Amino acid sequence: MSFAHPLMAAISVLAIGVPVVLHLLRRRRKPVRWGAMRFVLEAQRRTRQRLTLEQLLLLIARCVLIGLAGLAIARPLLAGAGGLSGRRPITLAIVLDDGIVSGLSGEGGETTLDRLKTEAEDLLAGLDPSTGDRALLVLAGSPPRAVIAEPTSDLDAVSRMVAAAEPTSAESDLKRAIDLALESINAGSASDSGPASGSASGPGGGGGDGRRSSRDRVGLAVLSGFRGSRATLAESLAASPIDRLYATSPEPDEVGNVAVASVSPTRRVRVAGDPASQGVRVELIRFGDLEPRDVEVVVEASPADGPAAEVARGVVRFARGAVRGGAVLAGDVLQGSSVQGGGEAGGGVGGEVVLRATVTGDALPLDDRGLWPIGVRERLRIALAGETGSPPRAGIDEYGSAAWIDLALTPDARTRAGLDVSWLNARSISTGRISGLDVLMLTAPAAVSTDGWRAIGNLVASGALLVITPDASGRPQTWSDAFATALDLPWTLSREPSDVDASLAVGVTPGPLRFVASELEELAPAARVRRLHTVDTRGVGSVPLTVGGEPFLVTTRAGRTGSGRGGGSGGAELGRTESIGDESGLDGSGAGVVAMFSSALTLDWTDLPAQPLMVPLFQELVREGVAEAGRASVRVAGEPSRLPAGVVELRPLERGAVIEDGVVRSAGVYRGLRAGGQRGPLLAFNPSAGDTSPAPREAVTGWLSGLGSTPAFVGEDADAAGTQDDGTGRSIARLLLLIAVVAALAEVVLAGRLSSSTGTLIPWDRLRAFLGFGPQQFGGGGS
């Protein structure tokens, strides 16, 4: 048992001895010479046993009275009962929900987060650092982070961090936040038995030692509006030894919210010759109010660092009960931008335009916009790496793969205007020769040297597109191992080609060819393939085209991170590969794209080069591949991601902090910066859609109860009035006071009715004597 006021408890224990001391002090009185002493002796003899018992009971009653009264004031605490010091110190972990929904404005403009911060301040005010109370702070905006990871007694620092919290653009992850808070507490507890830990991390870490005694109580405060937490509440929490569990009450009212779910142009890379106007697809999602509604959407386009110009405006109509709605708005995305009509002169890398789709008029403005950067290129630099390094001069029947590809890429002058196609001998591939390419078409992989593969790997890792075909010679293909190693791909290619003689078929996953899916369905069956190498993808990549069930075209994102085009750091960490065309862009590392044909693109192997499919296939493959490979990724704030390859930090184009760990919680457009300050890709972080649907209080209570404690809702439950107040402590105190009152009554009865005392503890007799009304004391008169 511990006490809220240990000093008081100690005093009360000492005070128990007061009656005994007074009893002993009273022995030191001057004797009274008494004439009728024989009667005194006789009376004492008669009453000795009764008096001994009465006085013993009286002494016990007085000691109990004083002791219990003192202990009641000291506010005892049972083990595990929670609350308070002298009372045991409490380590309070505050989980503050700064997710996007916390930016929901209420009446008077106060946001949910403002209310939560007030509750947090109240809880902190209830702590007493002088008695060992400490706190830590975890912000629940995804991904949760412990801004004060080690419990600290510097509550002012915690308070400052609470005050500094702002609604993020990420959704909340309360479960991980709670786990993180409990891990932090347990880490503090564990460090208690080991060597002293270092200084506390975080801004408030300097105020406390971060260690928690095993006798300290654990408190957890989950401060959230619990909106949109239906999925979270479905996840069970692991029981944890928590003494006090606080929570804010769920916000109960329905609040309508419309969010921009996505905005995307039909072309993510603009090159010269592309149509000026193109479509922008905007999708909206709404929560709460599901009545029919028209929502106006405005699409603006702006250079990465320039003013925005409206390029499209439209209305998205929601039917009754519809959650999602969308529209395709047509407009010139380069209108008003500085890159219109040519962009940056010179190189193949042009400028960027950011598309912003905005809706207005709801209580949660944070998710009212969607972002999408568009790469604008004057030309795409494409190199055709074949056996000869130059275009064929012979007739069409002697065209190799490179020549057919060249023909497919530049079928007319308009198309040629946007593409800068050059030829390259595969044997001469080196870093210097291929640096700056957007696309490398490698049709003679067997001729590539070891250094050449290394250069190719770096090229792809920097965000280029690699299209590779087997040699048309029919010789055993021994280059596949070097290719797999350089590109960090698990693919394997059979050494010898196989005869198939089958038509092309559309694969299950269209990959970068999704925009021409309909053309593929129509044109692919006309192409026949006679020979191919069997490709084992090991499940990695997309297979847009197949032949006889075998992959004909395989695409994937691949490359090594950390080795950028500008000569990034070597010794890179191997990045993971993924399918192209993942719109969520979960990884978005900026690694390039690899597209491999399993057949040489010559007429000996397939008639595809002579089929109508050839041109749209390569046109689409180049544009989408380049967009995908070097895309200025679109991500969702708060979701797991890594910095793009070679990028060491992200600098927001608008206001905000520089991001070094790749974790972005504030929506916006960020410029990736490579080591040395070189400009990297542009990344857009869209806000998470704010689900404002309220969570039932019972569901929240039940969910939190999974921790093993029943939550006390701050501001509502009496026991949650403050961390200093503890219901159990109060009830025990009341019980002790009740017993003390009973002891007092017993004392009065014993002292008064049984005439075995000088009176009750209230020194009426002394007071009376002091005031001169007391009985006159006298001694025997000496003669």
Next chain:
Amino acid sequence: MAPSPTHPEPPSSASAAAQTASEQAQLYLHPKTLARLGSFELRAKLIVEGVMSGMHRSPYQGVSVEFAQHRPYVAGDDLRHLDWKVFARTDRLQIKQYQQETNLDLVIMVDSSGSMGFGSNAFAKASGAGVKESPGGGDRWRKFDHATGIAAALSYITLQQGDRAGLAVYADELRAIVDRSSQRSSWRKIVAALSTHVVDRETNLMRALEQALGKVTNRCLFLVMSDFYEDAERVKAALARLRHRGHDAIIFQIVDPAEEAFDFDEPMPFEGMEGEPLVRVNPRAIRDAYLEAFEDHAAQIKRAALGLGFDYQLVRAGDWLGPTLASFVSLRNAKIRKSRSS
């Protein structure tokens, strides 16, 4: 006529005080006044005169055939016994006394044991303004002070009426004795004997009575003044011994008001005055038992006295002596009448 509670200013000298007191004797019957006068002789005289005057009846009213002596007339004497012849010759008022009225031998026994030294009243309060200490130096009006006052007064009355009076002061044994005599000069001897101090001895009435009875041959009236703080059975045995020897007795049990009340509040040590051990007691706790024992003891003494045909009177130290002396005179006359009738 009841005495007035008001008191005149003390006289500037003893003679002047005596003169004033003679005229308003009833005003000086309060113990305060007695103490203020300071002299046993004057005190006793004033007491007696006050009492006689208050009663309007002289104790000298017996009829006898054998003249014994004259004595001065005092207020209250029956005028029928006034010797007019002597008045004619000497111009003095003399009362004729007869043999039957002078055969009362009074033996006053005063307990001077340790317990008689207890007193709760302040001497200044009991004796009146101006006198803060007893002649012995104490500041308390002790039971012994009260007893000696009564003894002096009664012996004075007795001698004034021509009876014989003797005194025995005792504790565990006789400490002082004055043989019986009807000479008025013997009163000074009595007063001198009363001027003794209490001794730190326990009471032994039996032994004292045995010693006193050894000096008495005729029937006497024993006046025993004590708190009788000894075993009641021993007291009863001693009184029975007295009765057995044919003596009459009046028992004055003198107690202090504090002893009767025992109203202490604080636990404190008590020390006996007759050698009892020092004990710490809680008066509130034992008060009931104490009072029960005290009253039971007093009842036993009273029962023993009355059972033996003696008179008994409980006297509280510090109270006005008038009722005590009046009671004595009344009892004394009743005894005389009884003896005559027998």
